[in-house]
Amino acid sequence: MIETTRIVYSLRAALVVLLLMLALGISAVRLFLPQIDHYKTRIVSSISLSIGKPIEIDNMKGSMNGFRPEVVISGLRILDPDSRKTLLRFEQLRAGLNLTEFLLTGRFQPRWVTIRGAKLSIRRTDDGRISIVGMDSGGEMPKWIFGDGQFELLESEVDLQHPGRPASPYHFSSVDIRLLNAGDGHKVAIDLEVSGAHAEAFSMRIDYAGDISMPNCCSGRIYLRTGRLDFGKLLEGFSLNGYSVPAGKGSFRFWGTVKKSAVVDLAGEVVFRQGRLAHRGPDSDSESAELGLSETSAWFLWQELEDGWSLSVRRFLLNLNGKAWPRTDFDFGYRAQVADGSFQKTFSASYLNLTDINRVVVGLRMLPGQHHETLQAFAPQGDVFDLTLGISGSGNTDHPWSVCGRFEEMGFNSRGSYPGVKNLSGTVCGNSDSGSFQVISGKTEITWLSEIRWPIRLERIKGDFRWKRDESEWSLISDRMGLASPDISAQARMALSLPRGEGEPFLDLQVAFENGNVAASYKYLPVNTMTESLVDWLDSAFQSGKLTEGAMLLRGPLSAFPFRAGEGVFETLFHTKDVVLSYHPDWPSITTDELEVRFFQAGISIQGSDATVSGMSVSGFRVNARDLGFDEYLVAEISAEGQISQSLEFVMNTPLAPLYKPLLDYVTIVGSNRVTLRLDVPIIEELDDVLVKGTVDLEKV
Structure with a gap:
């Protein structure tokens, strides 16, 4: 009991001594801070030495921020060493003072820095480096910002110069940036508004390690969130491979991992409404193609793999003209081996609307001239469900492929010698060596303008087909298919051989008819192989x-x-x-x-x-x-x-x-x-x- 009492008295005495020392220290600081203006020259010299440029200040004072001593500098200007012109100006700089180090060494090494009312121009270079324009001859990011401690840039304006928008920089108003530095580790919080873009909010959080002024420097995590943005104003003048966004409103959220300044995974959500997309070809005189977009949104996850990458898209929604897609899932994959040049590409989708895809590709002129005209003429349409595609290869060898899926009301226009079809439904599954597809459709229409004058309207079509490939030819075979139109019913079997090299296509087709309307035979005449007089005779015979x-x-x-x-x-x-x-x-x-x-x-x-x-x-x-x-x-x-x-x-x-x-x-x-x-x-x-x-x-x- 006596021993315990002694320990308590000893602790109490130590606590009293500590409190007394703290009180004396605070009193000493409070006595010193009002006199800090006398050290103005030493502080200015220390700051100039830290940033590598001469500075000027209007006034300086010391105060206590709670228990933390700080220096408040007003009207700080960073000058050009030669012309003495102002490169940067800060309305106010508040710095946490390490009083002991300053008194003993004369160095002004703040524990934390808060800058208010700055106007900065930040440049992002082609190799990914970020710099503050005017800070030094190389335009590099000043290292003192990322020293140990905390750095804040509040209530400021920032212009961002981006390689993709050389004409005019992005202007951000009411910018708040906070950095917490500990050795090589840094945590960054950014909140800002985009001037003129009507942004409700724009926030970024970064937790990384590395020197941001160096290429391939940094690794860490990143989070980015926006409120409603006017993309037309935000991306005005910005173009990527000829694609731009003239109008549209939306928001997005991203989460990502960065290694050596490269994104290795990125997840997020994107919402875009009431927008327009534009594309201008490589010829600067070419007319810009535009496409209206009512709404699109999606969640996604992109990941870098050891030998490629993968992209998963979930709950994708597309609405071009008032008819929205059902919520759709996509998966893309790419893998490649540098050693032998082999590769593998995969794609899967729970749903695709070919009409909308054609409208996007044609509307934005995404294909070169002849391919654009061909796709525009064929105008594919219909719905595809549970689609999987794959292609692989190595060097200049054949590229094996695979496909599986279900299609409904699929079709395309007749063009030249190629027939067209509407409302064709069925399934397909196979690869470049063999496979099969089944057709089960009602109210199907076949158009072959180069051969037959009127569309062939079928009330029912059903058939099983299979294909195979060998060293010499492709074969398409159907042991049984049934057709029924208002004019005739038929059962057929066929075998079509397509040589892979020289040679002619060979067809073996057998058809049985019944229940036909003879007066309607003129609808099915192959008029391209007949004279006009013969066609006239058969029309009325x-x-x-x-x-x-x-x-x-x-x-x-x-x-x-x-x-x-x-x-x-x-x-x-x-x-x-x-x-x-x-x-x-x-x-x-x-x-x-x-x-x-x-x-x-x-x-x-x-x-x-x-x-x-x-x-x-x-x-x-x-x-x-x-x-x-x-x-x-x-x-x-x-x-x-x-x-x-x-x-x-x-x-x-x-x-x-x-x-x-x-x-x-x-x-x-x-x-x-x-x-x-x-x-x-x-x-x-x-x-x-x-x-x-x-x-x-x-x-x-």
Whole structure:
């Protein structure tokens, strides 16, 4: 107990002594500080020595900031050593005083510095260094700012000169910067407003180690946050590879890691609304392309990897014209090996709208001339879900690729010899060696303007396709696909071979038809391979009727179609019922119960029986041409029998009527007859007249 009491008394005595010494020290400081103006010359000299430039001050005084002694300097000016012109001016500088060191050594080494009302110009160089303009001949960042202790720049204005905006610097008003330095470690807090950009807030926090005045200097963490910004004003005059932001409002937040002055990972959120993006090509005289943007936002994470980088985008939203995307996730990846030049690129997306992507790429002219025009003409559209893409390679070798995804209502326009399609849905998965895709669609439209005049509208299309590659060719195969339109239904199978080197594409296509509308056959004519006269004839030949069944075989090199020299086989054969056939618009049509139509190679043959024409019974008729591309005439042959009055009615509805009308006005002929008629109908533009031959056998006249 006695020992404990002694310890308590000893501690109490020590505490009293410490308090007494502290009181005496504070009293001494308070007595000294009012006289600090007498040391003005020594302090000015010490500051000049620290920053390496002469200075001038208006006045100086000492005071206590709580228990901390400080020096308050007003009107501090940093001068050019030669011209004595003012390089920088600070309205007020407050510095924490190390009184003992100052009295013993004469050095003014502040523990903390607060500057108010400064106007600074900061330059960021191409190699990433940051400097204060005017601080020394090299423009480097003054090292005393990053010495041990605390540095504050408050209520100041800063101009930032950036390589991407050489014309005019960014101007920041009401800037507050705080640095806490401990050896090689630094913590920085920056809060500012952007002049004229209507920024609600702009804050940055940095925790790093290194000398900021040196290239590749620093490593640490960084955080950046803004309130609402007017990007049009903030980025006025700024351009990156020709891209700029003329208008738009938004905000962003970033978190990142820096190593050796390079960002190694960066995460954040970006929001951009009511904006416009612009792009000007490399030619300074080229017109700037602009694109309106209602809204876009996303969270992202970018990371540097040992052999590449990765970028993850989450909850991406895009709204170009009032129709917003669903929240979408993206992933990008790139890896490369310097030793052998190999690389791997990957991309995945939960959703893509091809219409909007095309609008962005075309609207901003992101592709060079010919590619821009091609994409603009094709105008891809539709939705893609759960897409994954990959490509890899090494040097100049083939670049293997892979793709998987689901597409809905996809399409593109017809251009040149390429067909177009609308509202195609299905799935695809495969790689550069093999794969498959399935098509299951309703209300699909196929357009092939170079071959077919009208769109082919399908109510249903379903098929499974697979592709494969070997050393000599690509193959596209479908064992079964079904089509249904308002005019016909069909089942087909196909095999298409595409040589990888020299050679011709080879197609093996087999199609079965049923439930067709013969009168609609003109919609599907490949008019590019026919003369205009032939097209006109086929347009009006089949006026009505039903296709009951039919088939088509096309097998051979596509460049040799329709295989006049026997390079392949093309045959289409179908049977019809209740057909009204117009073999010539100036001659009466034939109505038949059954009709067989056959296209073989370049020719056509139409045969029928059990038909009628002008009331006469047709025992047989035939329409044929051996080569629709070279024959001058299409030959129609008819054998009919009936009453003479029916034959005369037939004649009076033909171009022959003027020849026989004068006779028939005075003569009445009764009885029966048999008529054989041949018409040579011109199918080339150079010929107009129909050649007519025929015989009439009279009975019981």
